Amino acid sequence: MTTMSDDTFENGQARTGKVRIDPASGVPTTGHEWDGIEELNTPLPRWWVWTFWITIIWGVGYTIVYPAWPTLSGGTQGLFAWSSRTQVASDVADLQTTRGPVLGKIAAAPLDKIESDPELLAAARMVGKVAFATNCASCHGAGGQGAKGYANLNDDDWLWGGKLADIKQTIEHGVRWDADKATRSSAMPAFGRDGILTPEQIAIVADHVRTYAETPDSDAPTPQGEKLYAENCASCHGVEGKGNPEMGAPALYDQVWLYGADKPTIVARIANGGGAVMPAWKGRLDDTTIKALAVYVHSLGGGQ
Amino acid sequence: MSSAETQSILLDDPIVEAPHKVYPKKVDGQFRRIKWGIQFATLAIYYFLPFVRWDRGLNAPSQAVLVDFPHRRFYFFFIEIWPQEVYYVTGLLILAALALFLMNAVAGRIWCGYMCPQTVWTDFYLTTERWIEGDARDRVTLDESPWTRDKIRKKVSKHFLWLLIAWWTGGAWVLYFTDAPTVVWKLATFRNGAFDTYLWIGILTFTTYVFAGVMREKLCLHACPWPRIQAALTDEYALNVTYRYDRGEPRMSLKQATAARAANLPSGDCVDCGQCVAVCPTGVDIRKGSQLGCIQCGLCIDACDAIMEKIHRPARLIGYDTEMNVKRRQCGESAIYKPFRVRTVLYVLLILGVAGFMSVTLATRDDMHVSVLHDRNPLAVRLKDGGVRNGYTLRFANKKAEARSFTIAVSGVAGAQLEIVGVTPGNKGKAVIEVGPDQTREARVLLSTHGAGGSKGQAPVTFTTTDAVSGEATQVTDVFIWP
Numbered sequence A: 001m002t003t004m005s006d007d008t009f010e011n012g013q014a015r016t017g018k019v020r021i022d023p024a025s026g027v028p029t030t031g032h033e034w035d036g037i038e039e040l041n042t043p044l045p046r047w048w049v050w051t052f053w054i055t056i057i058w059g060v061g062y063t064i065v066y067p068a069w070p071t072l073s074g075g076t077q078g079l080f081a082w083s084s085r086t087q088v089a090s091d092v093a094d095l096q097t098t099r100g101p102v103l104g105k106i107a108a109a110p111l112d113k114i115e116s117d118p119e120l121l122a123a124a125r126m127v128g129k130v131a132f133a134t135n136c137a138s139c140h141g142a143g144g145q146g147a148k149g150y151a152n153l154n155d156d157d158w159l160w161g162g163k164l165a166d167i168k169q170t171i172e173h174g175v176r177w178d179a180d181k182a183t184r185s186s187a188m189p190a191f192g193r194d195g196i197l198t199p200e201q202i203a204i205v206a207d208h209v210r211t212y213a214e215t216p217d218s219d220a221p222t223p224q225g226e227k228l229y230a231e232n233c234a235s236c237h238g239v240e241g242k243g244n245p246e247m248g249a250p251a252l253y254d255q256v257w258l259y260g261a262d263k264p265t266i267v268a269r270i271a272n273g274g275g276a277v278m279p280a281w282k283g284r285l286d287d288t289t290i291k292a293l294a295v296y297v298h299s300l301g302g303g304q
Numbered sequence B: 001m002s003s004a005e006t007q008s009i010l011l012d013d014p015i016v017e018a019p020h021k022v023y024p025k026k027v028d029g030q031f032r033r034i035k036w037g038i039q040f041a042t043l044a045i046y047y048f049l050p051f052v053r054w055d056r057g058l059n060a061p062s063q064a065v066l067v068d069f070p071h072r073r074f075y076f077f078f079i080e081i082w083p084q085e086v087y088y089v090t091g092l093l094i095l096a097a098l099a100l101f102l103m104n105a106v107a108g109r110i111w112c113g114y115m116c117p118q119t120v121w122t123d124f125y126l127t128t129e130r131w132i133e134g135d136a137r138d139r140v141t142l143d144e145s146p147w148t149r150d151k152i153r154k155k156v157s158k159h160f161l162w163l164l165i166a167w168w169t170g171g172a173w174v175l176y177f178t179d180a181p182t183v184v185w186k187l188a189t190f191r192n193g194a195f196d197t198y199l200w201i202g203i204l205t206f207t208t209y210v211f212a213g214v215m216r217e218k219l220c221l222h223a224c225p226w227p228r229i230q231a232a233l234t235d236e237y238a239l240n241v242t243y244r245y246d247r248g249e250p251r252m253s254l255k256q257a258t259a260a261r262a263a264n265l266p267s268g269d270c271v272d273c274g275q276c277v278a279v280c281p282t283g284v285d286i287r288k289g290s291q292l293g294c295i296q297c298g299l300c301i302d303a304c305d306a307i308m309e310k311i312h313r314p315a316r317l318i319g320y321d322t323e324m325n326v327k328r329r330q331c332g333e334s335a336i337y338k339p340f341r342v343r344t345v346l347y348v349l350l351i352l353g354v355a356g357f358m359s360v361t362l363a364t365r366d367d368m369h370v371s372v373l374h375d376r377n378p379l380a381v382r383l384k385d386g387g388v389r390n391g392y393t394l395r396f397a398n399k400k401a402e403a404r405s406f407t408i409a410v411s412g413v414a415g416a417q418l419e420i421v422g423v424t425p426g427n428k429g430k431a432v433i434e435v436g437p438d439q440t441r442e443a444r445v446l447l448s449t450h451g452a453g454g455s456k457g458q459a460p461v462t463f464t465t466t467d468a469v470s471g472e473a474t475q476v477t478d479v480f481i482w483p
């Protein structure tokens, strides 16, 4: 043992060997030795060192070419003024060019022609499906299956008409969407809240309505119920509960119930009136997308 | 090999060998000529195959071999593979693996020496290098000499040619994925707008240049998994490039050998000229026995045969032989060759089996495919009159080169009505779906029952599609669900 600095490592372990050339490989040793095993001082492979330097150069270059360094007024812009925002804009533009031809055809074709052309139908359903998932699915469900208060788009019952043109108009202008002048609008009076009918009368009307629907637990119609229905409801919902798509008055004789067919639900609907609201999409979605959406929705359950 | 010899090999060599550059020498002979032939053929196939045309009629490309990713098709001459038949590709891979096993059982790492792309391109690069820089000795001298104008000229032209080959290699690869003449024309007139074309050419150029120019035998020795696998698959009957040490040892110079023979002392045929090592592309000394680094190219056989001819000794001191035969000869027994062994026969049977199965399924497969998908959201819809409606998507794939039309019939749900979105039923109330040549078409099909009551749960439902002309019928089944 001579001096500490030469013969010990930082951790205090004794340095046991001397730096020498390993005869087998021709590489010098580091002088580290553990139980007779010596450590070779093999230099880093040249390709590795080169890669190391190249990554550093690349890294510096990268911060010059792309926006990277913060400054007091914002940050460096890079050489090409690239930003994720311009990237998105150009991606969208690219998408428009690839989809352009078929979108153009959809825009130009009359609504009913789109469905009879297999190519246009496939394209419209594709575009419509995406638009539906983004804009409509939150209320009408992923497959348009609806929910309580939200119309099922797969069945054959259409509040405001199920023809292509009807569907398109509903999408464009919404339902009871006051901001749109052309919106689908009608109001069911709040027969109970506004004191038009007494609670007893409402119960009778509810029972009567349930006779139309032929729900299993409904009673036979009564003259009293018939009279009350004719006076208060028939003007909108039709004499036999056939409904009226002109004013979005649902048919009452069928098996499809937007809010439910049980008595408490019907009583509540009669007492409180009103109706569901759907936003108008014109202006928020472009015309071609609305057209595609109309075709998609129409194709879900075959429309009317 | 005796354990004493094994010992001497271990003692001779450092366990960790410092990497050194291999300068393989030029050689002529039987195996070199075979290698030239195979190299020429494989390169020609690779570079020119994309330009072979094959007429397939409307809607299908007329390139004989094409991987059409955008349209999800694979074309190989008369075979056209659709995505749902991708198992044919799996079958091909299995066949390739079995063929490799068979080759290995018969003649060791022979694939490596003659047909592996790494070998073929390395050889191509070596030939170019030799053409510019001369044979092994010249190349060593050149590398050791200081940088002169001449050296720079040689090095630059070599790397330029290498890059050119690499670039053309990458380019040819791209041609397998798009219409070859079009892409060549677009590239030549700088009208190619597709970035991925350049990207792929770039990647392939880079890898070819690095693998064939820079890494060469290092890839075979350190990166390729095959030698490790084949070491486990080979046996003592497989032919391998073998130094017949029973004949070669003890090695000595020609003069000493003549003297020894005169004095009736043991003498071998090997004159220790080192030619077998000098020509070896992987820098192996085959006289140390069969080893991982040897790619079975047979060039050392050619080199040694030339020496044997010069010194008037019988050829094939090095040859394709088995380790066992060397031992048998040492004991005075005759050499035996057994190409038919359990393992080779099994491989051949497996290959025939898989190939036969694939050919049969390929020959008898439908040129029509129908699949059905039930709506999940909602599974079933209640209709006004109490009936139930289920929605399905039927997908037709017409693999024929002409348009076909199909009628759809449904069975399994009594009284159910069929409606196809966008298709109005023609005469006899049957809806007809037309599918263009070599195209697919989706049809949205609604199946409705009417009237209250009826079943509960679910029932199997079968769609039968019938070709309007040939009457050929295809059936697919799904379920009809009641809410």
Ligand code: SF4
Pocket (backbone or CB within 6 Å): B113, B241, B276, B279, B280, B281, B282, B283, B284, B285, B286, B293, B294, B295, B296, B297, B298, B299, B300, B301
């Ligand atoms: S030892 Fe002979 S057969 Fe093996 S790679 Fe070298 S030259 Fe080729």
Ligand code: SF4
Pocket (backbone or CB within 6 Å): B243, B248, B269, B270, B271, B272, B273, B274, B275, B276, B277, B287, B303, B304, B305, B307, B317, B318
């Ligand atoms: S080429 Fe033949 S003779 Fe020359 S060293 Fe190799 S085995 Fe011996």
